[in-house]
Amino acid sequence: MRTTYAAQVTAGALAALLVLAGCSSKAKDSDNDGKENGTGAGEVKTGDGVSGKTITLGVLTDMTGVYATLGKSVTQAQQLYVKQLNADGGVCGYKVELTVRDHGYDPQKALAGYTELEPKVLGFTQFIGSPFVAAVKQRIDGQDKGLVLPQAWSATLLGSPYIRVIGSTYDIETINAVDFLMKEKGIKKGDKIGHVYFEGDYGESALVGSKHIAKEAGLTVVEQKIKPTDNDMTAQVAALKKAGVKAVVISAGPRQAASLVGVAAAGGFDVPIIGNNSAFAPQLLATQAGPALMKNYYVASPSLPIGADTPEAQKLVADYKKAYPKDALDNGVVAGWTAVYAFGEALKKACESKDLTREGVDKALLTINSLDTGFGIPQDFTDPNAPSSKQSVILQPDKTVTGGMKVVRDPEASDAAAEYTLAP
Template identity: 25%
Template structure:
């Protein structure tokens, strides 16, 4: 679908305008492109490929909503240097083939200037070679570090799986755990997770002793959870996204497993809480600060940014934003900054993104480089539990 926003009317969008403009200046200033050149006229075209339907819908729908809100508010303020922003969103139906087709369309037919997406790792990996070949900047909203490893043209806003695992391993070490059981998503999101746990855990004497996998759209987790229970690890990890991660959590509790359980950063939305219900209480997960925004201290450097975004989102949609909406927020803001500073030249935008320093976003504070196209660290996550159906910050 194509979304062109010319006549903004949303009060929430207007309210967010000032905050967005202030935040756009949080990245370190870099050399901008020439203004007024013939190439820098007409609309700026931002393309997005999202998991709006299928297994990743609980990620892609709030991401779509976020992009629409931000694009409309940006046009309300005059666009980018007076140029209208055209936002074109494609649904990949949560498939790799769909993502590859969508990015090809955006590049060849729509001639977009920069691309956001996809929502999940597998579709993002399918898009990567297309973006690299076309030499067009792409900002993924997904987690797996493989999306950006060795990449020249692909960046990302979700925290890498490696920094999530650093947080889990550190907490496990503090609690004296040495063995872990792992039930992981069988898609790209779960690829390499066992290996990362063993690599990062080695210095702490922590290792995975049992691994089970499940499809992203699975509904029955009994077999996997029985095997995880029987392995007898000190603690277990469920690594997936809703609704599967929530259903797996329910199966875990229904089997009466009393061993402590961790979840990944893939659970940061209301869909997980609604699906897991009371079974979620007591779990531990490293999540972005957005889901516990009301519990953050006033001096937290992200609180102002997160609060402004969450208030505008809730005013527009009647519910608070998820972690995944935050990834879309950061992707859009980074894209707009690159376009404003470097124009629509792909190489100039790529170089700008590699030089982003101390950009305070919703997902964390980004500092990128030629060797790091993610820009986030373990400090950009906080440990969270669930109490009475709500995410609750674990005090350090």
């Protein structure tokens, strides 16, 4: 809930926080309430996060920051999955429980939340924010080794057997987005395209993708770096219009996307604009920018939308509406469901191997090579150096459909994305 930055995260600040986090992190208890390297029900090996008859999983989300809408949808979808899983008997006789912390997209709260929960949980079904996950990556890989399925798609998170990006990373997603602009919106060799992006892991990962395909296709990228506090895109639209760009990519949050599209429309700057998966929320369709979003805005997504015409999507819509009748449907529901579904499948496979330790769950996920949750794109988790997919779906805002997004290009990995390899 590819999801983005409510506060600028500097390398120095993160480094200082990590020192504090590392010092305050609870040392591994040798018995972990009697469970470390012990056995549970039915001689199943257990460890951190498994106590009594409960498997505890962590959720580090944003309920009050720039991605509050996304965080709420992701979390509620995961709570719905766990409720249904437990109703079906849980995993190996254990009930699954989610422990949720709202970090509000604040780096200090995010790292404090991780430090607090890590010793208590088997792993994390959610961790919103590429920079925050990257900040604890060394700890996860070096000592903690608990599975983390982040709502974050920065390519910097690849290479870990414990942090697994679900769907295409931002660079690959952006390559697919620009490919759509060329094939469907008339962008051609020699044209300029604008790229408005958040400073930090998210925006800069996406920028790598736009620069890569621009070089391959003979395009020129006109950059506009912004901060998460920059909600008015008037200056950026003026600069891109003056530069003569024929299309714009935006790698920011929903507010910035709405401002960009709305300002462009008001100023007669009639060019297609496409965002990464984190750059839209259907609630925007009720704002003044709604008509412009439906006319000129597109979104690259790692899955079909919540309103997809599949049995699995239709069931999820019905179940979610029943559980949360007052809440809107959006693609955060799909993202949250997909992540917790993948974690659930890893738990089930680890149960079959009678190893519900962190190591057992990590190994179990590595055996899943074609996870299909009914949203169009199978996920392959066997290679830690690659995202689980290189495909993207291109969506367009439409207030008449469930979830506010319709499909304008089916799941596809462009030739440029299929051949792309991130430079070491």
